[in-house]
Amino acid sequence: MIKSKKKDIRKLSSDKIKDFLVENGEKGFRAKQIQDWLWKSSVTSFEDMTNISKKTRELLNEHFEILPISVFKAQQSNDGTIKSAFQLHDKHLVEGVLIPAEPRMTACISSQVGCSLTCSFCATGYMDRKRNLDAAEIYDQVVAIDKQAQDAYNTGLTNIVYMGMGEPLLNYKNVLESVEKITSPNGLGMSAKRITVSTAGIAKMIRKLGDDDVKFNLALSLHAANDEKRNQIMPINEQNTLEVLREALKYYFSKTKNPVTYEYIVFNNFNDSLQDAEELYQFTKHLPSKVNIIEYNPISEADFLNAKVDKIQRFADYLSKKGVNVHVRRSRGKDIDAACGQLANKEK
Template sequence: MENATKLVDIRSLSLDQIKTALVEAGEQGFRAKQIYEWLWQKSATDFDQMSNLSKSLRENLKSRFSINAVQVRQSQISSDRTIKSSFTLYDGNVIEGVLIPAEDRMTACVSSQVGCSLTCKFCATGYMDRKRNLNADEIYDQVVLISKQAEEQYGHPLTNIVYMGMGEPLLNYSNMMKSVDRITSADGLNMAAKRITVSTAGIAKMIKKLGDDQVRFNLALSLHAANDTKRNEIMPINEQNSLKALAEALKYFYAKTKSPITFEYIVFDNFNDELEDARELARFCKHVPCKVNIIEYNPISLADFVNAEADKIEQFASYLRSQGITTNVRRSRGKDIDAACGQLAIKEKESDKVEA
C-alpha cells in the first residue's frame, strides 16, 4: 500500500496522458487505447489482467503506475434482499454502498465522500467527519462491484445508479462528474445518463453549475421542509442556501436541461407532518416541473426523530396529489442492516472487521 501511494494512479490520467506517458517510457503510443479499454470497459484492477499486452509492457506499467482499486470489505444481506457493503479504499479509509433489488430494477446507491461535512440532524453520515472526497475511479469501482453483486446474487444486471450514499456529491463536483462520464461513456460502462440520479442537500451555486454543464442525469433535492425556519433546524446547509436561493437555482437548472426535479421529503412525526407543511411543499413545487418522493424515516441512535404515522403520511401525500403533484411514498429497504436511507455510517466495531 505504501508503494501504491507513491506511484501515479493510472486511472487519474486521460487517454492522451496515458499515451504521452507510454511514449516517454519508450513504449508504443497505440497501446494506450488498449490499456484504457481494460481500465474502463473491462474494469481491470491489475495490470496482469491485460492479456493482450506483452509481459514486458505490463512490468513497465507496474513500475510506473498503480490501480488503486476499491475492495469489498464486508457485505450483509437484508431480509428484503438489499445488500449493504463496506468498501476499503487504497489509503485504508472505508465507505459504504448498497444494492437495492426490486422486481423491475437493480439500483446501486453509491457514496461520493468519506464521511460528510453537512451535519444534517437526521442522517447518520452527518455525524461523521468528512475525511476526503472520493476520486472518480473510487465511485466507478462501487458501481462495478455492486453490479457484480447484482449479477451473482440475483442474476440481473444493474439498471440504475443513485448518488445517495455517504457524502454530498456537489461538494465533490469534479470527481462526481468524471465518474458519471466513465459510467456513461461508450468507452466506459456505456450506461444511459437518464438511469443515474444525483441527490443533493441543496448547494445553489453548484445546482446552477449542473445547468451550465447541461447534465443529462436526473437531479434530486433532499428537501424535508419547505419552510426556512424548519429546514435550518434539521439541515444547517439551508442557512447559506435558502429556499429562495434553491428555487432560483432549480429554475435555472430546468431552463438549461429541461429535466424535471425530484424532491425527497421525510415526514417526521410532530415536525413537518401537518397540512400546512404539505401546503408549503406544494407551493415550492410550483417553481419547476417535479415529482415528490416521500421517504420513510429510518431512525438512528444519534437523533430523536420519528417517522410520522402511516395515516398522516397518506393524508400528506393525498393533499399533494390533489394539487396535481406526482407523489410516491417510498418504503425503506435494508433497515435491518442499517442500509436504509440516512443510516450509512462506518462503525468501528468487531463485527465490521474484514472476515478472513
C-alpha cells in the same frame, strides 16, 4: 502509511498514457487497450492485461499503480437489499447499497468518506468528512454492486443513485468524472437518464450543473419547505435558503430541461401536517418535478420518529389532489442499517 511514488494510472487521460508510452518506445495505440482494460474490464492488475506484452506490462507496473476498492464486509437484508462496506486503498471505509425492487436494480453509492453537512436526521452527518472519493473509487462501487446484482439476482444494474455517504456537489469534479466514465461507451455504457445525483442543496453548484448541461437526473433532499424548520434539521439551509434554492433550480431547469425530484422525509409531528404539505406544494409548483415521500429510518444519534402511516398517506393524497407527481417510498434494508439516512461506517 508510506506514500507510493507510483502514479494512479486511472487519474491519467488516454492522451497522457499515450504520451508516456511513446516516450518509452512503445506503440501509442496501446493506450486505448489499456484504457479498455481499466474501465471496460475493470481489471485490478496490469498482469490481467493479456493482449499487452509482458515488457509493456512491466513498464506500466514500474511507473503506475491501480488502486481498486474492495468489499470489506457485505450484509443481506431480509428484503434482499445488500449493504457493503467498501475499503479504499488508504483503509477508509464507505458504504454502498444494492436495492432490488422489481423491475429496478439500483445501486446507491457514496461520494465522500463521511460528510461535512451535519444534517441532524442522517447518521453520516454525525461523522467527520475525511476526504472526497476519486472518480475511480465511485466507479468501482458501481462495478462491485453490479457484480453483486449479477451473482444474487442474475441481472445487472438498471439505476444508480448518488445518495450514499457524503454530499456529491461538494465533490463536483470527481462526481461528474465518474458519471462520464459510467455512461461512456468506453466505460460501463449506462444511460445518464438512469443516474440520479442527490444534493442537500448547494445553490451555486446546482447552477453549475445547469451551465454544464448535465444529462443525469437531479434530486434535492428537501425535507421541509419553510426556512425555520429546514434550518433546524439541515444547517446548510442557513446559507442556501429556500428562495435561493428555488431560483437555482429554476436556472438549472432552464438550461437542462430536466425535471427535478424532491426527496421529503416525513418526521412525526415535525413536518407531516397538511400545512407542511401545502408549503411543499408551493415550493415545488414552479417547475416540472416529482416528489418522493420517504419513511424516516431512526438512528441512535437522533430523536426523530417516522410519521404515522395514515398521516403519510393523507400528506401524499393532499399533494396528489394538487396535481403533484408524488410517490411514497417504502424503506428497504432497515434491518441492516442500509436504509435512507442510516449509512455510517464507524471506523475503528
